[in-house]
Amino acid sequence: MLWVDYVFTGTLAMLAGLDRVALLQFMISRPIVAAPLAGWVMGNPLVGLEVGALLELLWLGRLPVGASIPPDDTQVAIGATVLALSMDPLLGMNGMPVVILCLLTAIPLGKFGQLFDRLARHANGLLLKRNSALASGSPAQLERLHLLGLINFALASLATFAVILLVGTLFLYNFAPLLITAVREAGLSLQYSFTLVGAAVLLGLINVTRGTSLFCAAFVGTLLVLWLR
């Protein structure tokens, strides 16, 4: 890991983080996009694709609606990718078990994203409250005030990314050699459990009448074809 890698991935973390709410909303913030991008910045997009694919479904069903804030899966995706790619130069480890270990490290740290995001939104509120410009400001002042929100959201994203990277690296540097054998033993079952949990949660949260029957029909039909083929 060179320091330029951190600068580039940090910039990406900030831009993708802004994409969640504050800017664009082109969905480059989704794990399936953000993680391969982070991997590409560090020269290995395929590891990013693995991270993104495992993570994508988990919070897909959480709608970014009104005042509810889901955990920051964008920073988890980018953070886990960077962690996974730094394990090779750091500890000489690579491959799918490392990806899974890094994901499992980064996911709980995504809670910090919720916290920082909420702080950024409160900071926006304070900005408008404390600054009497909202009541009496000229249009140009209002525009500047509005754009200041970019800083709050960018800082929140960077803070989340930094926490995931720092805590994650410290944790993995000390415990990865211990844990990696267990992850290798559990093998593919771990990888599949991500997709299974993700799919199940999404199924639970998507609001369709008879959704369960549709899911069962599709599952049974497909498996029968694959089995009897």
Add this chain to the structure above:
Amino acid sequence: MMLSRKSEGTMSQPVRLLLLKTFVRSFLLQTSWNFERLQNLGFLFMILPGLRIIYGSRIPEEVLERHKDYFNTHPYFAPMVAGATLRMEATLAAGEDPQVDISSFKKMVMAPFAAIGDSLFWGGVRPLAAIIALFMAAQGSLWAPLVFLALFNLPHLVCRGGGLLLGYFGGLRAIESIQKFHLPDLSVRCKEGSIILLGVMCAYLAHKGCNLQDIPSCWGFIILPVALLFARFARQGVSSMFLILVTTTSLLALALVF
């Protein structure tokens, strides 16, 4: 400055500028999102270039005031509201009657459009595009993120751009006509499609898992009740973070014991 209806067909220079600026600024709608008034300042920010074209450099205080109020809708549908609002402001500035009070217009449309957008984009299009991309990612194809972005952003940008034009040139009548697109029914179709693809994906994984263990694929049916159980947990409010951590930890523990 007159932005009257005779400028339709060939768009006049100021109208083109107004629409372009509003469109670009719509991407910054939620930059100052706050718990008190949500997107209020963002909406004002979005229509300010338009207001400057309509009213010149001195925008009347009461105009600014009515756009500082609480506002919240789906970000992709906000340009349509902005378009219609600017059309009404232009009508008002020309000394005519916009038929509906602008503030009450915004209040009337924000909640229904939020509902349409939430269920169409967050509930419908996004999961569908993501699941299709996941099928490609499973093959290790780096096209997956690009396909996701294309599938999602095509309707997204059509909604922003088309909505803005519809709102500005069609006004209230056009906004009423959104009913003919049956968007809530479209979201239901997207959601059903997503669920079917999820079922196929889980079955495929179960089959692949059985193959790797050298057992017949019928063992894969065990996955189904597990998935339904987890779905039930999720519906009752158990978080995905909890579910994934518990599942993987127990798998790790099992792997260590045996």
Add this chain to the structure above:
Amino acid sequence: MSIVLVRVDSRLVHGQVLEAWVPSVKADCIVVANDGVASNSFQRTIMQAAVPSSIKLIIGTLQETSHILSSTDLLKKRVLLLFDNSNDALEARRLGVSYPKLNLGNMHSSAGTNRYSCTIALDQDDIHNLHQLEEQGVTIVAQCVPSDREQGWHKLVRTGSW
């Protein structure tokens, strides 16, 4: 006809109602009882545009509501009844719409209101109306979405504003 949920929500038909409450209480019909909306064809059209065709939406004045609810169209429907404010909820009861339980969803702040939870702001009239409803035997609870905890409104008011 069975009324599965009666709710006060100043946003009337919106995401929380359609995405969270409708599936949770398995409603297949939404009745909006509001004089303003009933007389505004534009708002009625927009509201209709937000509801999928699998759910019946009926918009009526408070006066019409008890008549609507007893009509044969709704005989086999599971109805979700929406009011804009506490005054309408009380008025409807006076006009013959009876319900045992009232859910408080979003009640937005304006001049003279105190904020009691993230989504509920009440003024003196609201509190007066709710007390009257309670005297008539209505259980009043605050619950934004089904996954939130249901809370008695007294508890809300006693803990004070924030």
